[in-house]
Amino acid sequence: MITTPLTLELVRGAARLEPTPRGQRPDRLPAGVARQTGDGQLAAMAGQPAGVRLALTTTTTVIELVSHPTHVTFRGVDRPRGAIDLVVDGELVASDPLTAGTSVVTDLATGEVTTTEGPDHLTRLEDLPPGEKRLELWLPHNEGLELLELRSDAPVSPAPSAPRRWMHHGSSISQGSNATSPARTWPSLVARGAGAELVNLGMGGAAMVDPLMARVIRDAPADVINLAFGINFVNADAMRRRAFVPAVHGFLDTIRDGHPTVPLLLATPLYCAIHEDTPGPLSIDPEALAEGRLRYAATGDPEDVPAGRLTLRVVREALAAVVEEREDPHLHLVDGLSLYGEADTAEHPLEDGLHPDTATHALIAERVLAQVTGSGGPFS
Incomplete structure (x- = not known):
């Protein structure tokens, strides 16, 4: 498998990729901007990559993305996890629900916050159509996510931008x-x-x-x-x-x-x-x-x-x-x-x-x- 560095040329819809101890976190706002609100809500939401996707042109038939999600929920409430979607030439063809990562649970009665560290998440999508195609991996809109590694069985390059x-x-x-x-x-x-x-x-x-x-x-x-x-x-x-x-x-x-x-x-x-x-x-x-x-x-x-x-x-x-x-x-x-x-x-x-x-x-x-x-x- 070929490992491709993750850059903003590949990651669309994000203002920057912030380095973390694990990898890189897509952020939808420029550095320092969210601090001007005086609370953490905007920064937390900007760190959830809604609309952010990897946009690739490739002949690969297998694509793997290693990531580390962070799921925020409330004690006693079942809040659905996020997912990573695969869009091929504009059509949604697969969705990979997130299962791993870090869990942050808030008790609304006491305000207590419990954080549990979990393993990284592997998204592996195979049997992709042969020949050159545009692949988009849409990142979760409702969880934070760190990008760790992108792998494929053929080279990938940035897909052309829409007009x-x-x-x-x-x-x-x-x-x-x-x-x-x-x-x-x-x-x-x-x-x-x-x-x-x-x-x-x-x-x-x-x-x-x-x-x-x-x-x-x-x-x-x-x-x-x-x-x-x-x-x-x-x-x-x-x-x-x-x-x-x-x-x-x-x-x-x-x-x-x-x-x-x-x-x-x-x-x-x-x-x-x-x-x-x-x-x-x-x-x-x-x-x-x-x-x-x-x-x-x-x-x-x-x-x-x-x-x-x-x-x-x-x-x-x-x-x-x-x-x-x-x-x-x-x-x-x-x-x-x-x-x-x-x-x-x-x-x-x-x-x-x-x-x-x-x-x-x-x-x-x-x-x-x-x-x-x-x-x-x-x-x-």
């Missing part, structure tokens, strides 16, 4: 929460369907119009930029409307400093019953937790909405007003309810009250593709 680079920033829904594997998240599906080079800056719990994230997008090459804002502000009860509106304007101003005419899609929140009319903060439902299930609930008071507390309805109205006020011909509002609305909840319920499952990710991707690849769309 358009799509940068997407949003919440855990954009990161892919509750999708069963990384190539099945809605941004991954849209990128492959539109033939775009994806940079997924979906950050669970951390889409907070942080100035640092606007600067990251401003300074990166992009042909299309997509922003999905709203749910995290409501979840965290982080802002009132008075602060939210100018923060969004400032975020857009910063991006426009680097990308004055790039198509910029601003998406309003998907439907989420618990927060449509009830502000945050978000909490974990203790009854569901006692049954070993993770389910969320809103704990704010709807009576506080006139005083400026945010709900999803308020956020949608505010974002629509921002787009109208800016008179930017390259800024486009995307109605989140057109991607997942109240009528969809009968066939596609949000089992934990917040995140779409795999089938719902596929539904959202289908609807996004119809909008962005249709006549006049940014990928048309």
Whole structure:
């Protein structure tokens, strides 16, 4: 078997490869950026390689990737593990569920954190089609991962980049929460369907119009930029409307400093019953937790909405007003309810009250593709 050094030429969708005692950890943000938030949430999410993949051109019929995942969960709750997906010439052909690595378990009752070190994980995919082909190994969207070794029975080289680079920033829904594997998240599906080079800056719990994230997008090459804002502000009860509106304007101003005419899609929140009319903060439902299930609930008071507390309805109205006020011909509002609305909840319920499952990710991707690849769309 041939061992190939892992470099950013092969690893797409990551800002850097951070050396670790074992190997290299893909990180979706430049060094030091995440520290500017004052907490560890953004850094933790940036270290989960959502949308990151190895993109190779090769004639190999066997590919092996040695990695070391880190799985974070809660005591008494069965949270699904991540996976590594194999995409061959644009088609998902195999998925390797992660089984090894480090386990980090938090007891929500006491706050105690238990870390257990496990072995490295070997992904071996064989009987690949003969001849030259494009292989993509999509890394887990919901676990941290260190890359240790890439092996094949024929040489590999970096695959050509797609003609358009799509940068997407949003919440855990954009990161892919509750999708069963990384190539099945809605941004991954849209990128492959539109033939775009994806940079997924979906950050669970951390889409907070942080100035640092606007600067990251401003300074990166992009042909299309997509922003999905709203749910995290409501979840965290982080802002009132008075602060939210100018923060969004400032975020857009910063991006426009680097990308004055790039198509910029601003998406309003998907439907989420618990927060449509009830502000945050978000909490974990203790009854569901006692049954070993993770389910969320809103704990704010709807009576506080006139005083400026945010709900999803308020956020949608505010974002629509921002787009109208800016008179930017390259800024486009995307109605989140057109991607997942109240009528969809009968066939596609949000089992934990917040995140779409795999089938719902596929539904959202289908609807996004119809909008962005249709006549006049940014990928048309």
